[in-house]
Amino acid sequence: MDKTKLLLQKLIAKGMTLATAESCTGGLLGKKITDLSGSSAAYLGGVISYCNDVKQRILDVSEEDLDAFGAVSEPTAWQMAEGVRKLLGANLGVGITGIAGPNSDETNKPVGLVFIGVSNGQTILVREYHFLGDRAAVREHACAEAVDLLLGLVGK
Amino acid sequence: MDKTKLLLQKLIAKGMTLATAESCTGGLLGKKITDLSGSSAAYLGGVISYCNDVKQRILDVSEEDLDAFGAVSEPTAWQMAEGVRKLLGANLGVGITGIAGPNSDETNKPVGLVFIGVSNGQTILVREYHFLGDRAAVREHACAEAVDLLLGLVGK
Numbered sequence: 382m383d384k385t386k387l388l389l390q391k392l393i394a395k396g397m398t399l400a401t402a403e404s405c406t407g408g409l410l411g412k413k414i415t416d417l418s419g420s421s422a423a424y425l426g427g428v429i430s431y432c433n434d435v436k437q438r439i440l441d442v443s444e445e446d447l448d449a450f451g452a453v454s455e456p457t458a459w460q461m462a463e464g465v466r467k468l469l470g471a472n473l474g475v476g477i478t479g480i481a482g483p484n485s486d487e488t489n490k491p492v493g494l495v496f497i498g499v500s501n502g503q504t505i506l507v508r509e510y511h512f513l514g515d516r517a518a519v520r521e522h523a524c525a526e527a528v529d530l531l532l533g534l535v536g537k
Numbered sequence: 538m539d540k541t542k543l544l545l546q547k548l549i550a551k552g553m554t555l556a557t558a559e560s561c562t563g564g565l566l567g568k569k570i571t572d573l574s575g576s577s578a579a580y581l582g583g584v585i586s587y588c589n590d591v592k593q594r595i596l597d598v599s600e601e602d603l604d605a606f607g608a609v610s611e612p613t614a615w616q617m618a619e620g621v622r623k624l625l626g627a628n629l630g631v632g633i634t635g636i637a638g639p640n641s642d643e644t645n646k647p648v649g650l651v652f653i654g655v656s657n658g659q660t661i662l663v664r665e666y667h668f669l670g671d672r673a674a675v676r677e678h679a680c681a682e683a684v685d686l687l688l689g690l691v692g693k
Contacts, residue, residue: 403567415564416673425587426591431583470590484574
């Protein structure tokens with residue numbers, strides 16, 4: 382079964398809600414979830430934080446961390462996840478930040494570097510990925526891994 | 538040329554920024570914009586307001602209007618557009634709310650009904666659409682029309 386569909390089914394079965402914070406994927410994860418009819422039973426929505434101001438001001442990512450580590454970093458990913466979870470009042474939050482390419486950002490981090498954070502308000506996980514492929518491939522990989530991390534957090 | 542690409546080029550040429558508020562499209566418009574590399578020069582991000590609480594609390598859509606007219610309505614569309622424009626501090630905002638199907642919402646409005654609002658802070662336009670086709674088709678149509686409305690607001 383499609384893993385996004387599996388995630389949605391598990392969320393609904395457990396009465397849990399989800400919020401998404403997307404930077405490099407720019408709405409792709411939200412799109413994938415809402416491709417599924419009935420997703421409104423678990424998916425509250427999210428924030429596409431394509432610029433740092435939105436990360437900081439709306440998702441409450443620390444300005445100091447953004448300055449010190451950059452937008453594509455572990456602290457940014459988990460703060461996006463926890464920030465959107467709190468903002469929307471969801472059980473689970475996910476944050477995705479990365480370099481989809483073809484160009485890097487001002488930090489010259491490598492294309493394909495993506496950090497994904499997930500939070501249920503008690504446990505926060507962050508993982509670092511180095512995806513190969515073009516912009517579209519990096520974005521697809523990031524969404525697939527985000528769904529996997531969320532599945533892990535939802536449990537069996 | 539692809540109209541989303543044309544919109545991005547015009548925004549960049551005019552030094553204008555864009556924010557999106559998506560309900561029924563659930564991130565698809567953000568995804569389409571950020572499919573384009575370089576989109577961060579004009580696209581600040583957006584809010585996926587898949588539930589009414591997010592529309593009201595984060596995008597400042599009037600609770601009275603939501604109660605009186607429903608989430609899929611003209612007032613909701615323009616308030617989403619103006620709300621996300623203000624929240625993100627963008628020059629332009631767009632709001633999309635509709636019934637993508639296969640089922641209606643609690644109001645029993647017809648599947649395919651979509652309202653799209655655009656705002657530049659001075660002019661607000663809202664249009665009502667009745668799209669044919671399945672869930673995916675309705676969502677695609679909605680994004681295409683949103684881009685058209687934005688192109689009209691950006692000017693030549």
